[in-house]
Amino acid sequence: MNDQLNIEGLRQLYWSSANAQALLDHCANRTKNQTETKVDRVLLLLSQEGHAVRREDLIEVFRKLEVLGYGNFKLGRKGRQTRFIWSFEMVSVGREAAAERPKEGPYRTPASEYLARHPVPSKTDKISNRETADEAAPERQHAEFIQWMPFVLDALREFGGSATPREVYEAVARLAKVPDEKRFAKLKGGELRFPNQVAWARQYLIWEGFLASPKRGLWMLTDAGRSTKLSYERARQIFQKWVAVHAERRAQAQETQPEASDDATTEAAPNSYKEEMLAQLHSLSPAAFERFCADFLKHVGLERVEVTGGPGDKGIDGEGFLPIGPIVTTKVAFQCKRYSEAVSSKEVQSFQGAIGAAEKGIFFTTGYFTDSSRDAARSPGCKPIELINGDRLVELLEEHEFGLRPAKTYEVDYSFLRNYTKGDCQ
The missing domain is CATH 3.40.1350.10 (Trna Endonuclease; Chain: A, domain 1)
Structure with a gap:
């Protein structure tokens, strides 16, 4: 990466926008560089990582990167902005963006110096469940919902082990002393940001085995969740662990799945139907x-x-x-x-x-x-x-089911299919 590029502008963009942080952190954590990024594909990946980013907001981030000289849009068959062609290695751009907060006055840090301090992880690198906060790369620490994970467990303990989502939202807000301006802040789609973040915290706790959801509209502690007093540092490690797990699964899926077409639409982010309703x-x-x-x-x-x-x-x-x-x-x-x-x-x-x-x-x-x-x-x-x-x-x-219809979807169970691709199954 040319050190005469507007790296200061890149970092200003990163630190001034949660959507830019989500995209650039995603780029920094990729295991291989790609010359282009498909807008709808990255929307799906960001939603799986816990980021509620709208398509128009993501396009706005790419436009700003285009102005800064880091790439340009390529239009799809219907004239939509479907692909961003990188002028430089996207992993390097992502890591350069998160290198440090902007300072007073101009500064330039060659990407080679930054990457020497933060080598690109290999495909086999995983974030250990035992990794400390200090060992974790700083660019991975920006998911805001991490802070609510301990409070979700505490709230459910208050209710005796199970509660409705609304009860949990209100209890977390009370326990964490969340001010009204933060509690009732909205995403651009109109959905309240705070319940959305608490719902993402719940999802990571389910993956970790601390929560179960035996039926719709009920959150429940597992035995592990009941006995765990979760710290913020431990919550952050859980987040890091599952980001790495899903990144590896996506990499495996990409090896066996063809890329989506130019005009393929992405799967909706969690709760997007609620915003639309x-x-x-x-x-x-x-x-x-x-x-x-x-x-x-x-x-x-x-x-x-x-x-x-x-x-x-x-x-x-x-x-x-x-x-x-x-x-x-x-x-x-x-x-x-x-x-x-x-x-x-x-x-x-x-x-x-x-x-x-x-x-x-x-x-x-x-x-x-x-x-x-x-x-x-x-x-x-x-x-x-x-x-x-x-x-x-x-x-x-x-x-x-008043004004909303349930929809059933399917996804490929890659872990199941690996049973038939291992060993000498000929």
Whole structure:
């Protein structure tokens, strides 16, 4: 790599963008250099490594690399930006990017000097489960969800060993003292970033054998998880271990699988359908969202559901009756807010005061609730309000298959097939 290139600009890009870090760390950890990178292929690989990167955001990173002189786009048959052709070895570019944080003033470090200090690992190199944090390469340490892994185990222990995803999210936020601005920050697709990261933490804990998921919507500690007090350093080692395991599996798969075509689309990142469902709900008109919520309440068992929203609705959008036995029913009022921002405690209190003869209220929003609005919903002496934010609503839609259809997919079991390629199977 020419040391006159804008290495400072490369490092500025790396340290200023989580998406750039994800891509360049991926490049740095590859076991062989490639002259080109397929956009949809790398999206799939990044999602498997725990990064929720959108296609347009990844393309933006490649565009910035193009401006810096590290390569250029090649268009596919349909005019889409499908491939990035590297001007230099992509592993070297990735490792150079993560070499150090930007400093004041210009500086240049030849790639040969950096690579002498950080040799490219061979295919047989693995990150040991016993590797210490100091021994690990610094460019591998940027997965933010690592910090939540110990708290997930602690949260499940609080619940006696099992809990729903929503219960775990809330317990982790409380135990880790996550501020509202971080807890309710959103990804560009509209999904809340914090639950997404906690879900990735869960996935690595499942791979490590600390968690099980015996049925949809339930997280459970295994015996190993119950007895393990996880430190941050140990969590980071687990992350490193499984990144290496999946990298090796991908390398083995690439040796036996042809490359995808120019215009092949990538497998969706985990939970991408949730982002899309939330975006669709947010695109509804207020009246349509009220009808949607009313129909969902009918679907889950409420009777005589009516939408009363509109001018002069007196603070409620609808009401219905919930059977609580063969004879008794209870009146329920509901409110629907098609928001992208937070619902305030004042709005919750206003709804509490408007539900009249109803014994309980349900507040739907495509946005989210702050701690103060949740406190208001549970205020002593006030009628209880069930708060359903956007993420919780999509979970319920998935559970009851309302507006979401289950899809079954298959993948090749390479470890199973290796039983037939070993030894003298002729």
